[in-house]
Amino acid sequence: MSSSQGQATVCYRHPDRATRLACSECGKPICVECSHDAAVGQKCPECSRPEGRHRVVDARSLHHVDRASTPVTYALIAINVVIFLAGRIDDSLGNRLFLDGAQHPFLIDAGEWWRVFTAMFLHGGITHVLFNMWALYLFGPSLERRFGSVSMASLYLAAGVGGGALYHAAGRTAFAVGASGAIFGLMGALLAASYRQRHTAAGRAVFGQLVLLLGINLALPLLVPNVAWEAHLGGLIAGLVIAAAWDRLPVPAASRRTALATAVAIAAMLIVFLV
Numbered sequence: 001m002s003s004s005q006g007q008a009t010v011c012y013r014h015p016d017r018a019t020r021l022a023c024s025e026c027g028k029p030i031c032v033e034c035s036h037d038a039a040v041g042q043k044c045p046e047c048s049r050p051e052g053r054h055r056v057v058d059a060r061s062l063h064h065v066d067r068a069s070t071p072v073t074y075a076l077i078a079i080n081v082v083i084f085l086a087g088r089i090d091d092s093l094g095n096r097l098f099l100d101g102a103q104h105p106f107l108i109d110a111g112e113w114w115r116v117f118t119a120m121f122l123h124g125g126i127t128h129v130l131f132n133m134w135a136l137y138l139f140g141p142s143l144e145r146r147f148g149s150v151s152m153a154s155l156y157l158a159a160g161v162g163g164g165a166l167y168h169a170a171g172r173t174a175f176a177v178g179a180s181g182a183i184f185g186l187m188g189a190l191l192a193a194s195y196r197q198r199h200t201a202a203g204r205a206v207f208g209q210l211v212l213l214l215g216i217n218l219a220l221p222l223l224v225p226n227v228a229w230e231a232h233l234g235g236l237i238a239g240l241v242i243a244a245a246w247d248r249l250p251v252p253a254a255s256r257r258t259a260l261a262t263a264v265a266i267a268a269m270l271i272v273f274l275v
Contacts, residue, residue: 013045021146023047032196037142072149073140076156077133080179083121084129097122102175105168116168116269120160122177132179139186146193147246147257154261155242158268159185159235165268166234176228181235187214188239189246238264 011017011031019031023044035042087094101118108115123129144152163181187210194207214236242264246257 032193037145042146070141070144070149070152072153072156073136073144076140076153076179077136080121080123080129080133080136084123084126087122098175098177102177103164103167104175105171105173108168113269116161116164117157119164119177120157120179120182123179124177128178132183135183136179136186139183139190143186143189143193151246151257151261154258154265155185155189155239156182158242158261158265159188159238161265161268162238163228163231163233163235166237167228167230170230172228172230174226176231178228178231180228181231181238184232184235185239185242188236189243192240192243234268238268 009019009029011019011034012028013034014031017031017033019029021030021032021035021042022028023030023035023042025043025047028044030042030044034045036045036048083097087097101115101122103115103119123132140152140156143155147155160179160182163184164176167176167181191207191210191214194210242261245260
């Protein structure tokens with residue numbers, strides 16, 4: 001984790017930019033434009049330069065470091081997969097999980113508010129869960145290393161609730177399940193984070209890839225029936241708003257990041273009950 005532990009500071013290369021990041025190797029404060037993703041945390045431009053001599057790194061050790069530095073991402077993947085497999089192995093359990101946990105506007109209006117949360121851990125089929133977990137594996141570690149595990153968890157839950165809130169507000173009457181709202185929230189957060197780096201070659205590449213991938217996913221409801229596009233859009237908006245606000249918080253900001261994401265989730269819940 002690369003969040004600075006001191007008072008609010010500025011990037012050592014851009015003194016007009018307040019930042020919460022610090023190089024994981026030398027400790028110098030860096031802004032998002034100057035940070036370079038490393039196996040753990042971010043590095044400044046000097047520390048990220050290749051050294052004169054090279055050493056061979058065992059790929060298994062890199063995977064171990066990645067799992068150790070991103071526990072929330074792998075825990076979320078494990079929880080979703082275990083719940084899905086348990087429901088497939090025991091059909092009665094699977095039916096019960098769906099009936100008691102899937103989101104449905106009428107049941108939420110009747111007071112079963114927990115469905116906005118539980119629905120994001122249920123999936124309708126093998127393709128559904130595999131696609132969402134692949135996306136979580138793809139986007140989760142980068143965000144967790146950048147913002148920290150607690151902030152990552154709060155972002156995931158807040159985006160999932162935001163997606164469920166928009167689905168509810170849209171007046172849909174069908175059951176809905178899936179982590180897509182939370183996943184789109186992660187995509188939105190990465191989009192907001194990479195937007196500040198778009199002036200660099202690497203930043204432009206990442207930003208362009210995210211925009212393309214996001215466009216493809218937003219167009220899926222036009223080709224695939226029964227897709228809760230409202231949940232996708234709600235999660236995306238929540239992720240964009242949260243990450244854009246995070247980028248402007250002073251240091252130290254870990255507790256403030258978590259509080260902000262929690263506030264977004266509460267606001268989304270109010271939409272669920274009041275709209």
